[in-house]
Amino acid sequence: MSDATTPRTDGHAARRRGTRAQVIEAAVRLVAERGFSATSVDDIALAAGVAKGSVYYNFTSKSEILEAALAEGSERLQTTINEARGDLRGREALSAVVGALLSSMQANPDFAKLMAAEVFRVEREWQETIGALRAVTIATFADVVGEISPGEDASLVGAATFGAVLVAGLEWLLFQPDRSVEDVRASVLRLTAGL
Amino acid sequence: MSDATTPRTDGHAARRRGTRAQVIEAAVRLVAERGFSATSVDDIALAAGVAKGSVYYNFTSKSEILEAALAEGSERLQTTINEARGDLRGREALSAVVGALLSSMQANPDFAKLMAAEVFRVEREWQETIGALRAVTIATFADVVGEISPGEDASLVGAATFGAVLVAGLEWLLFQPDRSVEDVRASVLRLTAGL
Numbered sequence: 001m002s003d004a005t006t007p008r009t010d011g012h013a014a015r016r017r018g019t020r021a022q023v024i025e026a027a028v029r030l031v032a033e034r035g036f037s038a039t040s041v042d043d044i045a046l047a048a049g050v051a052k053g054s055v056y057y058n059f060t061s062k063s064e065i066l067e068a069a070l071a072e073g074s075e076r077l078q079t080t081i082n083e084a085r086g087d088l089r090g091r092e093a094l095s096a097v098v099g100a101l102l103s104s105m106q107a108n109p110d111f112a113k114l115m116a117a118e119v120f121r122v123e124r125e126w127q128e129t130i131g132a133l134r135a136v137t138i139a140t141f142a143d144v145v146g147e148i149s150p151g152e153d154a155s156l157v158g159a160a161t162f163g164a165v166l167v168a169g170l171e172w173l174l175f176q177p178d179r180s181v182e183d184v185r186a187s188v189l190r191l192t193a194g195l
Numbered sequence: 196m197s198d199a200t201t202p203r204t205d206g207h208a209a210r211r212r213g214t215r216a217q218v219i220e221a222a223v224r225l226v227a228e229r230g231f232s233a234t235s236v237d238d239i240a241l242a243a244g245v246a247k248g249s250v251y252y253n254f255t256s257k258s259e260i261l262e263a264a265l266a267e268g269s270e271r272l273q274t275t276i277n278e279a280r281g282d283l284r285g286r287e288a289l290s291a292v293v294g295a296l297l298s299s300m301q302a303n304p305d306f307a308k309l310m311a312a313e314v315f316r317v318e319r320e321w322q323e324t325i326g327a328l329r330a331v332t333i334a335t336f337a338d339v340v341g342e343i344s345p346g347e348d349a350s351l352v353g354a355a356t357f358g359a360v361l362v363a364g365l366e367w368l369l370f371q372p373d374r375s376v377e378d379v380r381a382s383v384l385r386l387t388a389g390l
Binding site: 119 | 311333352356383385
């Protein structure tokens with residue numbers, strides 16, 4: 001973000017952070033529904049309830065909005081997962097991380113849909129950001145799987161575990177929303193009980 | 196497809212089927228890479244190596260191409276899965292279905308990427324077709340899980356199993372292509388060994 005050329009009050013800064021967050025939230029929602037190319041900056045401004053000029057005050061392009069959305073979402077997800085894992089190891093860590101990922105998906109289903117739609121697209125401008133999200137998430141599960149079954153080559157098992165949480169979570173949020181997060185966590189842990 | 200108004204020879208029919216298949220294949224590849232809205236009918240015609248008029252001879256719109264691609268891909272996948280399952284039950288059925296799904300993904304990685312990107316988008320024109328693909332795939336896994344652990348509410352476990360195969364499969368095809376299909380199948384079955 002470029003420096004403002006005029007002095008700004010705290011009120012300005014707060015509004016600017018607010019606008020930025022509103023734009024990101026609207027972009028995630030629209031792109032999750034329609035896809036990136038079908039979403040225009042006009043659509044995003046309208047959905048965010050801000051002027052198009054405010055969007056361009058915060059971002060240089062539509063790609064930069066998505067890049068920021070994925071970067072911030074990834075960072076938040078990573079923090080949530082790390083905090084949930086804490087000092088836990090093995091099976092307890094798996095249970096905590098699965099629960100944290102599902103709760104994050106419930107708190108922001110649009111980001112979850114976006115993640116599923118983009119996580120294996122390798123030709124996007126934000127490829128590095130989504131690649132980091134994919135790598136970190138899979139690596140966390142691979143690490144925990146390695147704690148449960150030491151010595152195992154866990155990278156593909158880690159990917160499979162991430163996929164199990166992602167797809168069970170979306171199935172839940174979109175088609176069985178009356179189930180509790182505990183139900184879904186139990187289903188994933190049921191699948192992985194033999195690790 | 197509408198009836199031709201002039202009599203056609205077998206050669207014509209063969210060419211027309213060929214064109215249709217080429218168009219579908221190109222559309223799946225481009226949409227898997229760039230997304231639906233970023234792909235034009237011109238792009239598809241160019242990538243398929245056919246005239247734009249030939250595209251519109253076979254399909255009325257870009258949506259209809261995607262609809263046909265998803266319908267044909269789903270039908271093929273369903274046939275493959277059913278044949279692999281055959282009379283097998285329980286753990287043997289799981290192993291066969293996981294292997295068949297991974298082999299299908301290997302044979303058509305573009306379709307696999309498209310499936311991952313679209314399977315939880317619920318606002319598309321081809322929503323019913325992708326919904327049927329999702330439902331049938333998850334139901335097959337839920338059914339097999341139910342055979343392994345009778346009495347269990349298996350719908351979410353089925354979704355988790357489908358997700359495990361889908362994400363491990365894409366991780367393999369995109370980032371660890373030197374691994375064998377047997378390696379990947381073993382990783383997924385390792386995850387699900389406790390069912």
